[in-house]
Amino acid sequence: MAKRGDRGGAKTRAHIADVATALFVERGFEDVTIAEIAAAAGVSKVTVFSHFDRKEDLALDRLPDAVGVARAAVRERPDGVGVVDAVRRAALDLAERQHPLSGLSDDGDPLARTVMESPALISRLRVFEHEIEAELAEELEGDARFSGDSALFAALIVAVYRTVAVESVRRRLAGDALADVAAAHRRRLEDAFGALSAGFPG
Incomplete structure (x- = not known):
């Protein structure tokens, strides 16, 4: 489940999930790292984990x-x-x-x-x-x-x-x-x- 707290959180969360999903579809879930997702989304790993408890939730954000x-x-x-x-x-x-x-x-x-x-x-x-x-x-x-x-x-x-x-x-x-x-x-x-x-x- 997503965590709450940062301003504009829903928009940031959706952006991270969209970027992650594109990478997962292109390369497969297991072959993409959180660091790569963070870099592609233009955020830090800390920001990723402030919205998602685990990597799997990035793909299953709905x-x-x-x-x-x-x-x-x-x-x-x-x-x-x-x-x-x-x-x-x-x-x-x-x-x-x-x-x-x-x-x-x-x-x-x-x-x-x-x-x-x-x-x-x-x-x-x-x-x-x-x-x-x-x-x-x-x-x-x-x-x-x-x-x-x-x-x-x-x-x-x-x-x-x-x-x-x-x-x-x-x-x-x-x-x-x-x-x-x-x-x-x-x-x-x-x-x-x-x-x-x-x-x-x-």
Whole structure:
């Protein structure tokens, strides 16, 4: 996760991440050093680490956005809308906008290929799954309208989304047409969240 504190931090953070991503795509994640990223971005190594806890987070800088999306879906859902349906709507919205978190972004293939080829980045993604589960479970735990098993719900929702998004990325990288991948992506989200809703009504 990014650290906070310096003025203009969001802009600096985005610039560093963009520079790092370009280097990772060009040369591979393992073959780029923090010192090289800092030099290319025109900042110090200290500045890099003031925004990113670890090198992997430079490549996966959009992941924290997923936490915000999940929390907002739960927190801002209308009365009478269950958690599963609220998250389903948010997931379908990401797909409709071809947001990078959906795996359907037109510009995401080079970075996705880099991630898939890096054991370190794949490992970081697995750790992040546990992090977002914990964040979502915490949100559910504090929601007065929710009375289910927070940890179980969070784990199932994250598993559903990860499975659909990863398959969509794999199909994109295999050369499948975006329209076909997007249609399958939406259909699998509907099927999976429908099954969750049936099993855990409300």
